[in-house]
Amino acid sequence: MFGLGNALRGGFMGVGLSLAVGAFAASNPVVTNMFTADPAGLVYNDTMYIFTGHDEAPAGHEGYIMNDWHIFSSGDMDTWVDRGAVLSIKSFKWARGSAWASQTIERNGKFYWYVTVHDGRDFAVGVAVADHPAGPYKDAIGKALITSDMTPANSGVNYDIDPTVFIDDDGQAYIYWGNGAVMGYRLKENMVELQGNMFNVTPPSFTEAPYVHKRNGYYFLTYAYGWEERIGQATMKSPTGPVSNSKVIVGYNKNSNTSHQAFVEFHNQWYYIYHTGAIGGSFRRALCVDYAYYENDSTIANITMTDAGVKKVDHAPIRDGVYRIKARHSGLSLEDSRSVVIQMDSEESESQLWALKRIDGYTYTLRNIETGKYLSFGKGNLLDTARTVVAENRIVIENFNVDDGYRLYADTASEYLGDVLNISTEAGMPLVVWKQTGTQNQSFKFEYMGDESAYSSSSVEVAPESSSSEAVSSSSAETTSLVAAPGNLGVRIVGVSRVDGLRFSQAADYALMNLHGMVVARGHAAQVAVGDLAPGAYVVRLGGRIQKIELR
Structure with missing residues (x-):
């Protein structure tokens, strides 16, 4: 195994070389010691695993030469470890070649890797199984799960390739695949048998590379759009369709006529995982990663492919103590102002100091030194105002990346987070709950001010919440929770x-x-x-x- 990051930007190296990787921000392509394509991602035990194909074509060769699949893993999206060629064509005795696009999913402690291969007659989908995402894997059923016999000419499918697998909240699993059309089946609990009737969920301008994920109740189908391929998105009312809301979200690929993508959430941040031909062309592609955001619940925001890639995620816990918390975009300090959390010019006031206490994991309490009240995002609905409350209240604080500071969440399940309203730099603007945008008004710097015992007012007794008209509290002031329509x-x-x-x-x-x-x-x-x-x-x-x- 060897690390991948900026330390590997100098050329192509053989497998087995061990390199120490420093704390460098990752850039695109992520992997430059080999050519990697058709990525899919899986998060397990605080680690991102990316499963890729392996382009082996020599320079100038027109055509795909792909015989195995690799796995890369990272705990911080910066230092990547190549787990090796964990699976190959030779793993399937019935397969003859073409180790093309794949995806892995976990169920009941087992990891199922669905892969595209050629069976000597046509393209097919096989499945391998392992007890750990990094393997070892073995053929799960000794034959193809999906073959060309299942998709007659009138189905619209040209090739039975590019499997994607999804498990819904009710536990029902689905598999989708196809070039020319997207076909799907329900999977049985054992993940290696098809169930029910085949269905068609083909969106407009579909070429290949379907990928299904779910967010906030919406089913997203992303795919290679047209030719040469861009990336499109569509939404589905259910895992079996119908399909609507189709649009292009990523432009033409860099030096590659194909595209392939995955959308994976890791520590409350969505990532767009894809390949380009930036360093080798259409038949020598390279793994890349960028951030993904959402315009609203049913629409992925347009994505620009970058050379910078994503930044290192640092999830080291914050030590207990008293902090001044500053909005990164404005430099203003969060203050408890009559039970409403606002940003204000920094001053020597204990209303701008917060006692932080770690509960477990990334769960903390923030108690204002002057008022003794706890920061709360209420129900965590969109546009709820951050307030301070008497009862102990827990929030989630995560270090999004080393440079950009921390994000404040209502709870571990929420994608909504603390946001200085309207990206305003004006003093007095409140902290509200808003969707992730990647803007700096959602990141906060924690300046350590000392131990809590040094502040005499840290043991202040707090009176019960007032219900008078002067108190700006949840009992006397309505806050909006309109969902973006x-x-x-x-x-x-x-x-x-x-x-x-x-x-x-x-x-x-x-x-x-x-x-x-x-x-x-x-x-x-x-x-x-x-x-x-x-x-x-x-x-x-x-x-x-x-x-x-x-x-x-």
């Missing part, structure tokens, strides 16, 4: 005045808030009366957009 994405503000009100380009769901996160108006309309509101700044939420307005 795709139909609102094109709506915009066209005017605002005390006479004509707040006007939108069309009727839409909206929420109007003051800078403390209190909702002053909400509903569905094309025009909102604002004549009775006090002068000052407000925030308007329209579908997936947030915009600040001024009332004079």
Whole structure:
């Protein structure tokens, strides 16, 4: 085994060389000591495993030469270990060649690796099994799971290649595959037998490379779109279709006419895993990784392939103590302001100091030194305002990467996180719950100020929550939890005045808030009366957009 990272940027090396890899940020391609293609990912025990094909064609050769598959693993997305050619054509006695695209999935402590091969007559899908994601693997059934006999000419399938496997929340597993059309079957509990009838979930402009994943209740089918291949996305109402919402999300590949992709979540961050021909061309491809984000629940944001790749993830726990927490984009400090968490200019005030205590894993409490209250994201709904509460409240804090600081989550299951509203650099802007965007207003620097025992007010007794009109608390102020609706994405503000009100380009769901996160108006309309509101700044939420307005 050997490490992969910036230390390997100098050329091609043989398997078995051991290299020490320093703390360098990974760049694309991730692997440069060999040619790797058709990647898929799997997270197991805090480690990312990427399964790839192995391009062996010599320079100038026009055609694929692929005889085995490799596994690469990393705990930090920076230092990668080649686990070797764990599986090959020789692992399947019935196969004759073409170790093409594959995917691995875990079930009941077993790892099932579905692979494309040629059986001497046509392309087929086999399956291998192991007790660990890194192997060793063996042929699970001694024959092909899917053959060309299952997909007659009228199915639209040209080749039975590129398997992708998905297990839904109810435990039902599915396998999809195809070039020219996407076909699918349910899998039995044992993962090596097909169940029921074959179904077709082919999206527009589909070429090959289907990949299915689920997020926030939506089923995503990504695929190689057209020729030469870009990457498209579609959504499905269920694992068996129908397919809708098709669009291109990644442009033409770098120096390669094929594309192949996977979308994998690792420590609350989604990654786009793919290959390019940047260093070798269409038949000598290379593994790459970039960040993936979502415009809303049903749409993946457009992705730009980068040379920089992704940064090192550092999940070392934060030590207990008192911290000043600064928003990375503004440099302002988080402050408890009448039970609302806002960003303010740094000053010598204990309202800007937070006692951090680690509970376990990445779960912590943050208690304000001045007020004695705990930071809370409430129910963790989109656009909920971060507040401080009397009862001990736990949140999740993860170091997204070494340079960018920490992210604050409501809980381990949430993809929503703390976000300084509207990416504002103004003092007084609240911390709210928002979707991941990768922007710096979602990253926070923790400046260690000392041990908690050094602060006399750290043992302050906190009075019960006030329900008076002066207290900005969950009992006296409504906060918005409108979910981003795709139909609102094109709506915009066209005017605002005390006479004509707040006007939108069309009727839409909206929420109007003051800078403390209190909702002053909400509903569905094309025009909102604002004549009775006090002068000052407000925030308007329209579908997936947030915009600040001024009332004079």
